[in-house]
Amino acid sequence: MKVYIIGAGPGDPDLITVKGLKLLQQADVILWTDSLVNEALINRAKPDAEVLKTAGMTLEEMVDIMAERVKQGKVVVRVHTGDPAVYGAILEQMVLLKQQGIEYEIVPGVSSVFAAAAALGAELTVPDLTQTLILTRAEGRTPVPEREKLKDLASHHCTIALFLSATLVKKVVEDFLAAGWRPDTPVAVVYRASWPDQKIIHSTLEQLADDMRENGIRSHAMILAGWALDPEITDKNQFRSKLYDAAFTHRFRRGVSS
Ligand SMILES: C[S@@+](CC[C@H](N)C(=O)[O-])C[C@H]1O[C@@H](n2cnc3c(N)ncnc32)[C@H](O)[C@@H]1O
Numbered sequence: 001m002k003v004y005i006i007g008a009g010p011g012d013p014d015l016i017t018v019k020g021l022k023l024l025q026q027a028d029v030i031l032w033t034d035s036l037v038n039e040a041l042i043n044r045a046k047p048d049a050e051v052l053k054t055a056g057m058t059l060e061e062m063v064d065i066m067a068e069r070v071k072q073g074k075v076v077v078r079v080h081t082g083d084p085a086v087y088g089a090i091l092e093q094m095v096l097l098k099q100q101g102i103e104y105e106i107v108p109g110v111s112s113v114f115a116a117a118a119a120l121g122a123e124l125t126v127p128d129l130t131q132t133l134i135l136t137r138a139e140g141r142t143p144v145p146e147r148e149k150l151k152d153l154a155s156h157h158c159t160i161a162l163f164l165s166a167t168l169v170k171k172v173v174e175d176f177l178a179a180g181w182r183p184d185t186p187v188a189v190v191y192r193a194s195w196p197d198q199k200i201i202h203s204t205l206e207q208l209a210d211d212m213r214e215n216g217i218r219s220h221a222m223i224l225a226g227w228a229l230d231p232e233i234t235d236k237n238q239f240r241s242k243l244y245d246a247a248f249t250h251r252f253r254r255g256v257s258s
Contacts, residue, residue: 003066003076003097005090007083007109008032012194013041015115020107028074031062036081036220038195054078063096070102083111086135087163113161116190116222119200124159126228127241132158138168138175154179159226166221169209176205176225186229191221202231 004023009015016024024030024041027049032042034053042051050069054062062078069076080088084106097104113135117124124133134153137144142164144150154160154176165172166189177183183206191199203211205225212221233239 001070001073001075002103002105003070003078004105004107005078005080005084005088005093006107007111008037008041008079008081009110010082010112010115010194011038011192011198012115013038013044015110015194016041017107017109020109023075023077023107024079026075027077029065029069029076030079031066031077032079033081037079042079059092059096063093063100066093067097067100067102080109081112082115083109086111086113087137112163112190112193112222113224115193116161116188116224119190119193119198120188120224120229121234122188122224122229124161124224124228126233126239128239129227130158132156134158134160135163136160137163138165138172140164140168150175151178154181157181157226159224159228162223162225165223166212166218169212169223172223173205173208181205181225185225186227186231187223187225188229188231189215189217189221189223191215191217193222202229 006020006023008020021044024045027045029050029052030042030045031052031054034055045051052065066076066078078093080090084090085108090106094104125131134156136148136150136153138150150172162172176185183204185205187203187205187208189201189203189212199215199217201211201215
């Protein structure tokens with residue numbers, strides 16, 4: 001028996017994986033992050049499942065409950081928002097579970113970064129423009145290691161996804177500009193991606209702070225920056241991958257010779 005650490009997806013209850021949903025429906029005990037996971041998803045559990053909110057618990061309380069229930073032979077599911085591997089604080093849970101001799105398995109989920117890209121209709125890795133996506137956060141109360149400062153990451157001029165940064169946009173903009181980004185670089189913000197009250201803002205570096213303030217966005221937002229977010233990119237027909245290029249031979253298709 002083990003603890004299943006499941007990604008709930010970004011909000012829409014249909015965006016959980018089939019595997020995650022099956023486990024949720026089999027679970028005897030469910031611990032869920034009530035501040036970010038959609039209750040409509042948790043309501044798909046068995047009617048007699050023990051459902052516990054974790055927002056008010058300490059790490060030790062949470063792990064003790066999981067370990068105890070597993071030892072009682074119960075199916076225990078810990079539900080995290082998005083994908084558990086990204087800012088999920090799962091490592092500390094796994095460390096303590098391991099100390100208690102409890103195994104765990106992670107079931108991935110749709111991260112908010114990809115729900116936001118979907119909401120925007122964006123490809124984040126555009127051929128000839130950028131082939132790199134950096135997932136990071138601005139430095140606030142939680143420190144960021146010295147070698148990962150936003151200004152240094154931004155020097156790559158790729159697509160940058162910022163989690164947990166909605167209240168720190170002034171500093172974010174300063175760092176991007178210091179790294180040589182143009183003030184008119186596109187920035188898209190998706191508030192509560194995939195929820196019924198989802199909001200999308202197309203902005204630029206120079207407008208970002210004002211646009212966030214005017215829209216009252218201070219949390220639960222994914223900020224995506226870089227030219228892949230150009231709202232007019234679909235009118236340009238400028239960037240093509242090699243994959244479907246008639247002259248490009250690959251394992252599944254021979255090139256067309258002229
Ligand atoms: C603690 S992190 C969890 C991230 C999560 N593990 C994931 O993969 O999306 C919370 C941050 O994720 C982002 N986030 C989570 N859900 C979101 C959503 N539905 N729409 C936009 N951003 C979201 C926000 O930046 C929020 O501050």
